[in-house]
Amino acid sequence: MSAANPVLEKIASVFTDLRQPGKGTSVLVGVLLVTTLAMSAANLLLPVDSPLYVSTYTITLMGKYLCFAMLAMAVDIIWGYCGILSLGHGAFFALGGYGMGMCLMRQIGDRGVYGNPELPDFMVFLNWQELPWYWFGMDQFWFAVLMALAVPGLLAFVFGWLAFRSRVTGVYLSIMTQALTYALMLAFFRNEMGFGGNNGLTDFKDILGFDLQADATRVALLLITTLLLVLVFLSSRAIVQSRLGRVIVAVRDAEARARFLGYRTERYKVWLFVYSALIAAVAGMLYVPQVGIINPGEFSPLNSIEVVVWVAVGGRGTLYGAIVGALLVNYAKTRFTAIMPDGWLFALGALFVIVTVYLPRGLAGLLQRFSSDTPAQSARQDAAVDSDTDGRVSGREVNA
Amino acid sequence: MKRFLLGCSLLLAMLAGVSVQAQPDTVPPAVETTLQKLTTASLRETGSLVEQLEHAGGPAMRPLFATMLAGDLHYHKTTGQLMAVSKNASGERLGRDVFTGADLGVQERRAIKKIRVNNRLRGQLRDAIGRIDLIHGSEAAKRAAVLATLDDLSTDNMRLLQSASQAGVSSAVADLIELAQAMVRLRDSSVSEERVAAIEAMSGRLEAPVRNQLRRLVESESEQDTAVKAAAHKALDKISGRIEFYGQMEQLFFGLSLGSVLLLAAIGLAITFGVMGVINMAHGEMIMLGAYTTYVIQQLMPESIGYSLVVAVPAAFVVSGSVGVLIERGVIRHLQGRPLETLLATFGISLILQQAVRSIFSPLNMQVVTPEWMSGSLAINPVFSVTYNRLYILLFALAVFVTLVTILKRSSLGLNVRAVSQNRDMAKAMGVRTEMVDAMTFGLGSGIAGVAGVALSQLTNVGPNLGQSYIIDSFMVVVFGGVGNLLGTLVGGFSLGVANKFLEPATGAVLANIIVLVCLILFIQKRPKGLFPQRGRAAE
Numbered sequence: 001m002s003a004a005n006p007v008l009e010k011i012a013s014v015f016t017d018l019r020q021p022g023k024g025t026s027v028l029v030g031v032l033l034v035t036t037l038a039m040s041a042a043n044l045l046l047p048v049d050s051p052l053y054v055s056t057y058t059i060t061l062m063g064k065y066l067c068f069a070m071l072a073m074a075v076d077i078i079w080g081y082c083g084i085l086s087l088g089h090g091a092f093f094a095l096g097g098y099g100m101g102m103c104l105m106r107q108i109g110d111r112g113v114y115g116n117p118e119l120p121d122f123m124v125f126l127n128w129q130e131l132p133w134y135w136f137g138m139d140q141f142w143f144a145v146l147m148a149l150a151v152p153g154l155l156a157f158v159f160g161w162l163a164f165r166s167r168v169t170g171v172y173l174s175i176m177t178q179a180l181t182y183a184l185m186l187a188f189f190r191n192e193m194g195f196g197g198n199n200g201l202t203d204f205k206d207i208l209g210f211d212l213q214a215d216a217t218r219v220a221l222l223l224i225t226t227l228l229l230v231l232v233f234l235s236s237r238a239i240v241q242s243r244l245g246r247v248i249v250a251v252r253d254a255e256a257r258a259r260f261l262g263y264r265t266e267r268y269k270v271w272l273f274v275y276s277a278l279i280a281a282v283a284g285m286l287y288v289p290q291v292g293i294i295n296p297g298e299f300s301p302l303n304s305i306e307v308v309v310w311v312a313v314g315g316r317g318t319l320y321g322a323i324v325g326a327l328l329v330n331y332a333k334t335r336f337t338a339i340m341p342d343g344w345l346f347a348l349g350a351l352f353v354i355v356t357v358y359l360p361r362g363l364a365g366l367l368q369r370f371s372s373d374t375p376a377q378s379a380r381q382d383a384a385v386d387s388d389t390d391g392r393v394s395g396r397e398v399n400a
Numbered sequence: 401m402k403r404f405l406l407g408c409s410l411l412l413a414m415l416a417g418v419s420v421q422a423q424p425d426t427v428p429p430a431v432e433t434t435l436q437k438l439t440t441a442s443l444r445e446t447g448s449l450v451e452q453l454e455h456a457g458g459p460a461m462r463p464l465f466a467t468m469l470a471g472d473l474h475y476h477k478t479t480g481q482l483m484a485v486s487k488n489a490s491g492e493r494l495g496r497d498v499f500t501g502a503d504l505g506v507q508e509r510r511a512i513k514k515i516r517v518n519n520r521l522r523g524q525l526r527d528a529i530g531r532i533d534l535i536h537g538s539e540a541a542k543r544a545a546v547l548a549t550l551d552d553l554s555t556d557n558m559r560l561l562q563s564a565s566q567a568g569v570s571s572a573v574a575d576l577i578e579l580a581q582a583m584v585r586l587r588d589s590s591v592s593e594e595r596v597a598a599i600e601a602m603s604g605r606l607e608a609p610v611r612n613q614l615r616r617l618v619e620s621e622s623e624q625d626t627a628v629k630a631a632a633h634k635a636l637d638k639i640s641g642r643i644e645f646y647g648q649m650e651q652l653f654f655g656l657s658l659g660s661v662l663l664l665a666a667i668g669l670a671i672t673f674g675v676m677g678v679i680n681m682a683h684g685e686m687i688m689l690g691a692y693t694t695y696v697i698q699q700l701m702p703e704s705i706g707y708s709l710v711v712a713v714p715a716a717f718v719v720s721g722s723v724g725v726l727i728e729r730g731v732i733r734h735l736q737g738r739p740l741e742t743l744l745a746t747f748g749i750s751l752i753l754q755q756a757v758r759s760i761f762s763p764l765n766m767q768v769v770t771p772e773w774m775s776g777s778l779a780i781n782p783v784f785s786v787t788y789n790r791l792y793i794l795l796f797a798l799a800v801f802v803t804l805v806t807i808l809k810r811s812s813l814g815l816n817v818r819a820v821s822q823n824r825d826m827a828k829a830m831g832v833r834t835e836m837v838d839a840m841t842f843g844l845g846s847g848i849a850g851v852a853g854v855a856l857s858q859l860t861n862v863g864p865n866l867g868q869s870y871i872i873d874s875f876m877v878v879v880f881g882g883v884g885n886l887l888g889t890l891v892g893g894f895s896l897g898v899a900n901k902f903l904e905p906a907t908g909a910v911l912a913n914i915i916v917l918v919c920l921i922l923f924i925q926k927r928p929k930g931l932f933p934q935r936g937r938a939a940e
Binding site: 346 | 679731734735739740741742743744745747748749750751752754755756758759872875876879910911913914917918920921922924925926928
């Protein structure tokens with residue numbers, strides 16, 4: 001224990017830095033940028049037989065993880081900071097993904113199996129004669145991106161407006177979000193919807209004219225993902241540290257009190273919900289070209305709940321925690337499913353139980369405990385968590 | 401030693417032979433010679449033999465005719481013995497005595513020969529069976545026989561009906577015979593008034609031949625009598641109105657059946673979520689455990705499948721209930737008052753349980769057998785019948801509901817549960833062991849879910865994902881009905897089921913499901929506390 005302590009403290013001090021405005025941000029952003037840049041350079045510049053060569057597979061995997069990290073941040077913003085546990089954020093992610101997928105599908109043009117310049121393969125297969133109206137314009141990249149943002153954003157707005165206005169909170173809201181994504185999953189599984197049914201959209205060829213299989217495109221996508229992740233991180237951080245962020249945390253900790261003080265809490269919640277849905281949609285848009293497929297399975301409630309576990313493991317109420325949690329859990333998933341495929345669900349289930357029962361503040365909370373300035377403060381922090389009857393993280397300050 | 405064994409086996413063989421011969425001979429001796437002629441007769445001769453047999457043997461010949469009709473009648477080439485032969489699953493030919501059904505053992509393919517039947521003979525056999533049923537059969541057989549004659553109103557058949565009704569029949573059969581006579585009058589009579597009266601007697605009858613005759617009459621060009629045509633039109637309208645009505649009834653029954661499934665799935669949740677306020681996402685897996693318990697019980701007692709469900713109900717209650725108690729003691733207790741964390745932790749447990757079942761059994765669906773008494777259907781009239789399994793499950797769901805309400809309202813456990821859910825601290829101060837009550841309540845809710853699993857195993861596939869597909873629906877039912885209100889769960893379950901089934905013909909199953917979900921989401925916006933909100937101090 002005594003030997004391990006200094007090492008732990010050192011690691012912990014990095015995380016302490018992360019929590020301080022300015023410095024922490026630059027550490028995280030720096031680490032992210034340096035890692036991805038180094039990986040990209042190693043992939044493009046080094047020969048294949050070099051020991052330092054990073055395979056394209058790894059590049060894509062990293063890109064996928066970073067998309068998940070962005071999705072985790074979206075959940076963290078509303079759950080960690082506003083206390084809204086959404087079990088349906090996968091729906092916004094998948095809708096964004098479908099928007100991008102439609103665009104990529106149209107860009108295949110006549111290179112599909114059936115060689116129809118207008119209709120995607122699955123429509124030809126279903127004997128459809130013309131493009132459904134909602135597919136029009138999706139061949140324009142800018143329009144597709146716009147729709148991929150507008151549709152999830154609008155859905156989040158309508159849903160949030162209805163839910164928060166009638167003060168549906170807590171568990172009810174969670175189950176309703178789950179029902180939402182479940183209903184969407186059922187809908188997208190139908191062939192008649194015109195989104196490829198069970199198989200979804202796949203067989204993409206290129207994006208904006210760049211071959212999707214080429215190493216350079218993959219690296220570029222990874223770099224774009226990293227940049228957007230950093231951008232989202234910075235803007236989210238700005239939001240939670242602003243006056244708006246303070247109100248949001250107040251809503252989380254004592255909504256009734258905030259309302260009595262004159263804040264229209266439902267408005268804050270709706271806009272935060274929409275913002276979070278937009279982030280999820282962006283993550284989905286970046287995800288699809290990298291993995292090359294989008295299908296209704298992305299809507300499954302299990303996917304959405306998994307995101308919540310990433311956040312819980314990393315530590316909710318801290319933006320870096322969401323990123324770290326998503327990366328760690330997904331890395332573990334990749335390794336685990338390779339070694340013993342049957343074991344992963346056991347491990348994931350156990351993770352749910354252990355984190356919620358023993359680590360209510362996630363890894364971030366664990367490390368904060370080591371790095372606390374004085375033992376007394378740490379004890380008080382624990383007490384705050386334990387006595388907190390509503391299960392919300394009762395941080396006295398806004399972490400970012 | 402060897403000789404001794406040989407002697408023993410010979411003795412056994414003799415004994416077996418004696419026992420076969422010692423069987424009571426139900427066939428009258430007069431028939432015996434005719435029967436033996438069957439084995440050598442040509443197809444044409446067989447026809448007259450069947451006639452003779454019917455005369456001499458009477459109702460005792462019914463199994464023989466039925467076996468012949470099915471094409472199973474064979475005879476042994478050397479002994480000339482008649483037998484019903486059918487193949488079993490492994491392709492062996494099993495012989496049975498035609499009249500007693502006694503097992504005659506596996507037959508060599510070459511040693512036996514089939515007694516051939518052709519279509520004319522089949523018709524003759526069918527008629528013979530119908531005559532035997534009509535005079536000597538049970539009530540149901542008589543009805544079936546009369547219904548069969550409606551398709552073929554020959555003079556012979558009408559004479560038969562006449563003699564049957566003179567021999568004395570129940571009012572239901574007499575009613576059918578009158579219908580047949582009315583149909584004949586409509587066909588044969590030339591007096592307009594008589595025909596109109598016949599149509600009036602036929603109007604509103606749901607039997608398919610009535611409908612066909614009337615439709616033919618209405619469409620026929622040669623029919624000149626306008627009064628008859630008008631009456632037939634009216635009668636047809638009445639019939640189609642009634643058919644539509646029973647179609648709606650059938651839809652309603654399907655809806656109620658789906659509702660009973662939803663009720664069963666949700667009722668355990670109404671206890672854990674509604675009364676205790678604990679979100680149990682592993683609730684679906686409790687249902688799944690119940691279904692798997694049924695499977696295991698059936699594997700343990702393959703001889704008595706009929707009783708397996710009766711055993712499975714308490715067994716599933718114990719299995720799911722004890723898993724529930726374990727979950728409560730191990731996890732949920734530590735998360736009291738933190739609903740969102742409870743939700744996540746129990747979701748983790750549900751993943752573990754699913755994967756456990758997948759590892760122990762298999763990821764594939766398991767075959768759960770439906771016992772004899774639950775298969776088949778109850779025909780209420782020719783166009784409306786209900787299957788027994790759905791009917792029993794509907795009744796079972798109601799029984800479970802009543803039991804649960806009684807437990808909560810009448811037993812001391814129920815009193816404690818209500819006390820703890822209303823005011824935990826006060827209950828504690830009054831000496832209620834709240835921790836114990838929590839564990840018992842959760843066990844009860846989970847156990848009920850297990851019992852639901854037994855019922856669901858009769859309707860759906862039993863697989864690791866069984867529970868997952870019900871969890872969202874169950875939550876919706878509980879929330880729709882009003883949390884903490886068992887009656888609300890009942891109403892909620894049935895109304896969701898009926899709504900779903902009435903939407904289905906217009907929209908298709910999946911879309912109906914989606915529409916109901918969306919409507920529910922909107923409903924909860926409007927009335928967040930459900931159909932029957934809790935009133936009073938406990939409400940908030």
